[in-house]
Amino acid sequence: MTDRQLLEDGYDIHIHASPDVIPRALDLAQLCREAENAGMAGILIKDHCTSTVGRAAALNQMGRGICRFFSALALNPPVGGMNPCAVEASLKAGVDVIYFPTYGAAHHIAIWGAGKPPTAFPLPGQGFSGISILDEYMTLKAEATKILELIAEHDAVLATGHISPHESLILLRKARELGIERLLVTHASESVSAFTEEEQQEAVNLGAVVEHSFFAATPSCPNPITLERMRDMIRVVGVANVVLSSDFGQKANGNPVKNYVRHLERMQALGFSAPEIRQMICINPQKLLARSSCSFI
Numbered sequence: 631m632t633d634r635q636l637l638e639d640g641y642d643i644h645i646h647a648s649p650d651v652i653p654r655a656l657d658l659a660q661l662c663r664e665a666e667n668a669g670m671a672g673i674l675i676k677d678h679c680t681s682t683v684g685r686a687a688a689l690n691q692m693g694r695g696i697c698r699f700f701s702a703l704a705l706n707p708p709v710g711g712m713n714p715c716a717v718e719a720s721l722k723a724g725v726d727v728i729y730f731p732t733y734g735a736a737h738h739i740a741i742w743g744a745g746k747p748p749t750a751f752p753l754p755g756q757g758f759s760g761i762s763i764l765d766e767y768m769t770l771k772a773e774a775t776k777i778l779e780l781i782a783e784h785d786a787v788l789a790t791g792h793i794s795p796h797e798s799l800i801l802l803r804k805a806r807e808l809g810i811e812r813l814l815v816t817h818a819s820e821s822v823s824a825f826t827e828e829e830q831q832e833a834v835n836l837g838a839v840v841e842h843s844f845f846a847a848t849p850s851c852p853n854p855i856t857l858e859r860m861r862d863m864i865r866v867v868g869v870a871n872v873v874l875s876s877d878f879g880q881k882a883n884g885n886p887v888k889n890y891v892r893h894l895e896r897m898q899a900l901g902f903s904a905p906e907i908r909q910m911i912c913i914n915p916q917k918l919l920a921r922s923s924c925s926f927i
Contacts, residue, residue, distance in 0.1 A: 634669050636891055636907075641672040641915035643700070643727075644817070644843055645886050646879025651679050651751050654879045655886060662689050664887040665697040671912070672919060674700040678732050678751050679708040681716075683725040700919055702727040704791065705777070706734035707754050711761045714776040721784040726919060728781050729816065730774075730791035730801065736760030738792035741822050748850055748880060763797050770804055782808045787918060789814040792822050795829045802836045812918055813838035817877055819860050820846040821853035827866045834871045839918050843877035844893040850880050857893070861900045864910075869902070873918060874910040 642665075648657040656664065658675070665673050675682040675689075686701035693699070703720040705712050705728070717728055732738065733749035739760040745753050763774045778801075781788050788805050790798040802813055815833045818825040818840050825833070830840050842864060847857050864872050876893070878886030894907060902910075 634667075636894055637668040637670050637887070637911075639669065639671045640908075640911040641670065641674075641873075641919070642876050642886070642890055642911075643672070643674040643814075643873060643915050643919065644676055644841065644875035644877045645673055646676055646877075647886075650677060650879075653881055655881050655884055656879070658685055658689060661886070662693050662697070662699075664885065666694055668887055668891070670697045670887070672698045672700060672915065674702060674727060674919070676702050676704065676729070678704050678706055678749065681709070681720045681723070681725055683720055683723045686726075687724065700726040702729055702789070704729040704732045705761070706731055706751065707758075707761075708752055712763065712771065712773045712777060714773055714780060717777050717780050721780055721786055725786065727787040727789050727814070728777065729789040730763060730777075730793050731761040732792040732816075734761050735792040735794075736762045737794040737797065738822050741824075742852055748852070763793055763801060770800060774801070775804065775808075778805050778808050778810065781805070782810045785812070787812040787814055790816045790823075792816070795823065795825045798823075798825075799829065799832055799836070802833055802838055806836055811837065814873070814918060815840045817841050817843040817846060817875070819843075819855055819863055820851060820877070821855070827863055830863065830867050834867050838871075839873050839914060840867055840871055841873045841875055843875045844890065845877035845880070845883070847893070848883055850882050857896055857900060861897065861902070864902075869906045869909045870914070872910050873914045874907075875915075 648654040683701040686699040689699040876890040
């Protein structure tokens with residue numbers, strides 16, 4: 631099977647590209663060309679420090695209409711952390727996904743450290759302990775609830791980010807209570823998230839889609855796992871509940887589109903059928919990202 635055949639109508643809901651705070655393997659124009667040449671249907675551009683809604687809109691206007699680009703906002707220190715004002719502004723501009731804190735999360739800093747590779751992004755200063763979504767009573771902070779209400783109002787996707795699995799499940803429960811239907815567990819098998827199989831199943835029971843990103847199986851990721859381990863976790867919750875993504879863009883991992891293909895081929899070699907791969911890179915991400923008003927569905 632050729633690269634184009636494997637990626638035809640496929641999505642990668644987690645790619646980093648220049649411009650960014652740190653060097654990336656491709657810039658936006660290069661990424662657009664690679665995705666269109668591969669026949670991809672969609673790419674989500676993620677930036678840990680700012681909204682990508684303007685970049686996605688420009689690419690969608692300037693591209694050939696083959697690949698649709700989606701946008702995100704991550705609630706880290708450069709946008710004020712859990713800042714409802716920043717969330718409201720991005721949602722009104724058309725952002726697709728709101729990530730709760732990633733590299734600025736207290737859990738992330740406890741696991742991977744503050745301001746260190748692979749997420750050496752700006753922090754308020756030395757001694758910053760990170761952002762928790764919970765207050766001293768272990769309940770959701772008011773600003774977290776307000777952000778969920780905004781996500782529900784705008785029918786956006788809620789992504790858990792790099793908060794702990796415990797925090798994530800509390801967040802998902804509240805999201806369901808508020809009527810949010812599009813829920814994403816962010817790269818569940820990366821060491822900074824590290825959802826157990828039981829936690830992944832609980833998230834699925836709450837209506838979430840579980841993302842597994844191939845970055846987790848590369849030397850660029852602290853404490854990487856094997857693709858065999860990723861396969862086993864996917865089998866527990868089932869391909870109907872999983873989205874595969876790359877989380878590529880690191881210079882060490884080279885061209886993110888081509889490396890995505892190589893990892894999909896490895897997953898096929900590990901026993902996933904062509905229809906199962908299609909389920910995880912075409913059908914499930916399309917359902918996750920598609921608002922009812924979108925014309926491409």
